Each structure stands twice: as C-alpha cells, then as structure tokens.
Amino acid sequence: MTEEIHPPEPTLTPLARGRRFFSSPAGRALIALVLVFVLGLVFNADGAFFKKGTHRDALRQASVYGMLACGLTLVIVSGGIDLAVGSVLALVAVCSSQMAMHWGWPGWLLVPASLALGAGCGGLAGFVTARLRVQPFIATLSMMVLARGLAKYASGGMKISTAVKGPDGLYHNVSLPPLFTGIDTRILGGNLSMVTVVFGLCVAVAWVALARHRWGRYLYAIGGNEEAARLSGVPVVAAKVGAYAASGLFAAVAGICQAAQEQQGDPEAGAGYELIGIAMVVIGGTSLMGGRGGLGLTLLGVLTIGYLDKILSINAVPEAGRLVLTGIIIIVAVLTQRRRG
C-alpha cells in the first residue's frame, strides 16, 4: 500500500493563521490581558497608569499570588487541586520570621528549612491523596486547616515581629534580618521589586519542570488519563506527591516573601489566597479537568488579574466594587476560554 498517507498541510494565509492563534488557549488568554491593558489606557486615572511606579506596584502585588499560581499549575495539570497553599504560606511566614528574628538564623539556613517545611506540608497532602486515595479537594482542605492551626501554634496566635521578648521579660527590638530587607528592595533604579524577580524565578523553575522535564510530561499524562498513564509505566503516586510537594514549596517561597514585605510573620496571612491563585491559573486557560495548560498561560493569568486589580484601585474603585467586578471578569474570561466542540 503506497497511497498518499499524509494529506498535505494546507498553506494558511496570515489571516487564517492569526485566527487559529486567537482561538487557541494562549491567544485567548492574551486577548484577556490586552483588554485589561486597554481598560487601563482608557481609565488611566489622570495618567497614573502611565507611571513606571504603577507597573512596578502592579507586578509586586501580583507576585506573591503568582508564586502560589506556579505550584497550583503543576497540581491542576495533574488533575488535582491544592487548597492548602494560603495556609502553608502563613505557616512559613510565621516560622521564617521566628527563625530570622528570634533565633537569628542566617538566610542559608532559613531558606532551605522554610522550603522543606512547605514541601513537607504539600507532600503530606499529596501522599494522602495519591497513595491513600482521598480526593484532592478533601486532602488539601484538611491540610489547609491543619497548617493554619500549626501557624497559630508556632506563633502563639500573635504576629511574629522584630519586638522580641528577652530573658529579662522586657521587649526589645531586633533589627530586620538582611534576607527580609533584601527581598523588600527595588532594583533597576527603583523600577522593579525584588519579589517580582523571585516570582520570575518561580515561573522559570516551574516552566522548566513542566515543559522540559520528564516529570512534567508525566503530570500531563496523569491529568489526561490516570489509568492509561499507570499502564504506560508512569510512576503515578510519586509524580503526584511531587506535584503537591512542589506546590507547598512555592507556597513557602511566597511565605518568606510575604513575611519580608510585611516585616512580620502573621498567622492570619494568606487566607483566601489559594482561590486567587486558582483563579489566575484558570483564567490563563489551564483546564481544571487536568491534562491541558501550562506555565505560560498561568503567567498571562497572573498578569491579567494583577493588572485588573491595580487599574481598579488607581481609579479608586472601592473594595466592594473591585471584588464584584473581578468576579464578573473571571467568569467572562473563563467563558471565552471554553473549548468549542
């Protein structure tokens, strides 16, 4: 049989190629981001939108959420969900503050310890869902409550700040640890926040893992069809535990950054952040069903929500209105993302 088996690829006109791009998830996520930018151009709050500082702040404010979204992308691609990231952020914020301010740990010791703590929390939730076969919603919901409890234990319910109680029972101020001040600085002539650089690193690491490492391909396969993946020799349990551990790790990075920016460890920090992180992933076009999506899409989603919030705030839209509008815009964005069958 020597028939022609590969029908020739139809040559696309630039217009058709453009149409194909804009009907892809990446194209649609880009449209959403561009629309938000246009909104900023129109409602520029007397030129505030054109100031460098506005963009620096928009990016800075989106960065902590964005770090959570990086880890969440790995979990969501594998068909799971992680509700614990906000609480893990708080636990790490408290513990890293304690290590830095009260125990005087240096950064080279504090950072690995904090990351291990976050990855441990995530990995435990991952083990419960992957190995003990508890639904990811339930497993990570439990970890969300548990980690919040641990954060309150570790802090005694108080914010951990530079006011440290000495052996004499009197409070005295310690200086801010250099790691915290380092994260809470600006570079490039004050035009870029260090947290945004950290966020960029998180995106790069997560992208490499998902797009360039075997493990990332395994996560897509598990999210697309877990049984087919298992029967193809994919180490399903290990890959999934890894995804949740990574999600906890990124939450730990976010926790350190949060503590550095607030100059304290607040056990109430990060409440509700998991939902914003999930919204960022979904608005980018990563499917909650698993198997489809990626870090590039998440980056677009982070920028979309981050900028939307900034534009509303420079226009002095009160918080109530901001929440309502953000909610509406998320659902509209997701509706346009929906695959047409």
Add this chain to the structure above:
Amino acid sequence: MNVDHAPLVVMSGITKRFGRVAVLSDVRFSVLPGEVHVLAGENGAGKSTLIKILGGIHTEFSGRIEIAGREVHPRNPTEANALGVAVIHQELSLIGSLSVADNLFLGRTPTRWGWVSDARQRREARGWLAQLGLDLDVRRPTEDFPIAVRQLIEIAKALSHKARVLVMDEPTSALSAPEVQRLFGLIQSLKQRGSGIVYITHKMEEIERIADRITVLRDGRWIGTAPAGDLPAPKLIQWMVGRDLGEQFPRRAPHPGTERLRLEAFGVFPSGFSARPAVEGAALRVRAGEIIGLGGLQGSGASELLLGLFGAFGARTRGGVWIDGQPVQFPTPRQAIESGVALVTNDRKATGLVLPLSIVANATLAGLRGLSPGGWRRPGAEAQAARDNTAPMHLRAASLELEVGALSGGNQQKVVLAKWLQTRPRLLLLDEPTRGIDVAAKREIYQLMDLWTAQGIAILLITSEMPELITLSDRIVVLHRGRVTAEFDRAAAAPEAILAAAMGRNL
C-alpha cells in the same frame, strides 16, 4: 406501492460539512419495514455522521429526510425519538451513578403529580430488560455492571422508546456469543413486528448473518445499496475499500524460537484474595516469534490474565511467571515494561491513550525514560522516535502534534502500538487490538503482527472475532470462567470446538 411496504425512512441528497471539509456528499439511504439494513464502510466513511443526522444530533446539513412520507428535520434526539427513531450509540450514553431504571427512563421519568413513581418505573424497566433476557436488580447503579451488560441496557433503553426505526452502531462490540445470539433473536422479532433496523458493524460474520440489504459508504460518498445476497464478502470489501484486498488475511509463516513466556499455576485476584479469582491455575507457554490466541467468551478471565501478568493488579496474583527462563514478578506495570512486556488494552480511550495529549506525547509515554536521560526531555528525539515508530503503520494524521482525541479509531490504535514499539518489547500482550477499527487498518495491524513475530517478538492475543483468532494464532488456548479448558494447534482449531470449550463443554 403497498402502504405497508412504504419505506419508513428515506434520506436523499444528504450533504454535511465540517468547516470546508465535506464529510458526506449527496448520500442516499432508506429503511424499509421489517428489514435489517447494514450500513458498511471503513472508519471515517461517514456512517456515524449519517446516523447522527437521522438521530437529530447533527442539525446542520443539506438534503431531505422523509419519515413515513413526510419531510422532517429532527433538531435534537428527543425530536428524533418522537418521530420513531432511536439510536444506540457506540459510545455508551448511560450515567454510571444512576440506577438502571433511572437510566432507562432518563428524561421521561414516569411521574404522578410530579412525584417519581419508582415502583412503576422499576416494573417497566424490568419488562424491557426481560426482552433481552436480562434479569437485573434495576435499583443498582449502572456502573456496577460489566460493559456487556451496560450495552444491553443501552439497547433496552432504545427499545423502550417504541421506535419503528432502530439504529445500532456496533452493538456487539462488547457482547459475548450468547448475548449476541439473544440480540439477533430480538432483532428477528422486531423485524416481524415491522420495525426497520439500521445496523453498523465491522464484523463480516454479522453482516453475513443478519443483513437484508447493505449500503456502502466510502469517503463520505454513497457507493451503492444492494440486497445482501448480491454482495458476498469479497465484493463487499471491494466496495468498502475501493480496491481488491485479495485474501482477507495475509498468510504468515510461523518462526518459533526459544521459550519466551511460561506461566505455571497462575492465578489473578483483581478484587483481593478473598474474592473469586478471575483466573486460576492457568499454565501457558509462548515461544519467541509465536502468536498464542486466547479464546473465551465474556467473563472468561482472558483480559484479567493479561492485566495480572502485566502487573496491573499489583501483588494480587499467584503462581509462577518466567520470561526467557528467568522468574519474574511485576508489582507494577513499570517493572513489566522494563522486562520487555507491553500491553495493548481492550479500550484505547479509557486505558490506552491520554486523549488531550499529542500523538508524539502518547507515542513516547511508555518509553519516555529511555528518551529523557537524566530526566531532561529532548523534544527532537521524541518527535523522531514517534516518526520512526508510526512510519511502518501508515498513520493518517496531518501532524504528529495533533491531539490523539481528534484521530479515528484505527489511527488511535496505531498510536497505541507505536507507543509500545518504542519500549522494544519481547512479549506483546494484545487485548482486542482490532476492536472498532476499519478493514484496511485491521489488515495493516495483521501485517505488523506478522512482522513483529518475524523479529522474534512473542504475542499473546485476545480477540472476540473467531476468524481472526483462527487465522492469526499458531496455537489457541481457550479459557472458561478463569480456567484453561482446551488447547488447539493451528491445524486442529475448528470454530465449533473452540466455542464449545469456551462455553465449558468438550465436543
């Protein structure tokens, strides 16, 4: 023309496009009362599209549909049902968590003053199932039942619409021989009541058994309609593929080598050691270059034997397994793959492929370790491997970056096979490798099996098609309720004897 013999359905000039591609052009089709009209054609010929137009699923088309002499245009399945057309789709449309009775009456639940009358619904459901010889607890969720039973429930659901035209799209793909027998009996009685049956199948045997008329489609075009008697198998195949295939199966010369696989007292316990085993005390030998056919009906345990051997049930197996003389034990499929074993499962959509991923991603999934030294993927090497492994298969795809979900059944199966070739297997376990794929693709897969055995690969084959089993296998081992009941050499294999052994009797 006598009113009683007026056609129930006449479709003419049917043209359907998806974008710029015409999937049907100027197709005609009719159904007479009391006939079984087989709709034949390769995958992608347009059979399912034609049926979906009749069933009200595709509503955008040009052409004319007449039902009982009146022009109609069903806009959804409910309207089609009201017009007397019921379609039993290939993909099961049952909701797994709902009870059998709820599924049968979904969308038209019998109610009294708005309250579901459960007792009446259960009674009526049992009545329809009884027509198919099924006696089920209709309160249990459908997902509790094996796929064969679910398929029969689907048929009962269509019957319950009291349709005059019943469309069956490969209704026997998961049924065992006695169930097929019962279905054919039912079709006879429906015919006598003046119903018209539209029957889509890839099984030549079934066409020969039940067709009254045959319509052949090829590439979306109507090729012809003829009484079954005028269309013997060779001619029908020629109509379908548009070229003479010569013999239906390629001949192969066996090249047996040393012993590749040995099973001793092998048992498989999918639901744990306390439950009834799916396979017990099985002994089996396969030599390199040999195809051993596993014969058996629904519930024979043949599929479980392959899954158990492959490590899919973890440690829930007993007995000894030797590969090339080495005792082996596979706690997970991964160890099996590393030992050179590959398993093509019997349901490529559910357990064979990751549908949202590309052809390349699927074709390299099982062999990804070898392609990503140190864990780092090399997309160029993956694309090359996918090209190399799909090249001998005549895979029809515009690009290897396409999602496999967009391919036809035959091409999807070729991606599954390419995936396993990448792992360089020594032993191939094939569970229904040709299920639901067209004649030409089947033939290609037979040729591949021939090639693989010539290279020294050993094959354990399950197939529910008797001609396939007999022509491909060097030896046939028959299972009945988890036990080996007979073994035949190629020369001694007769369909009657195999079937008898599969039913637990010896001739």
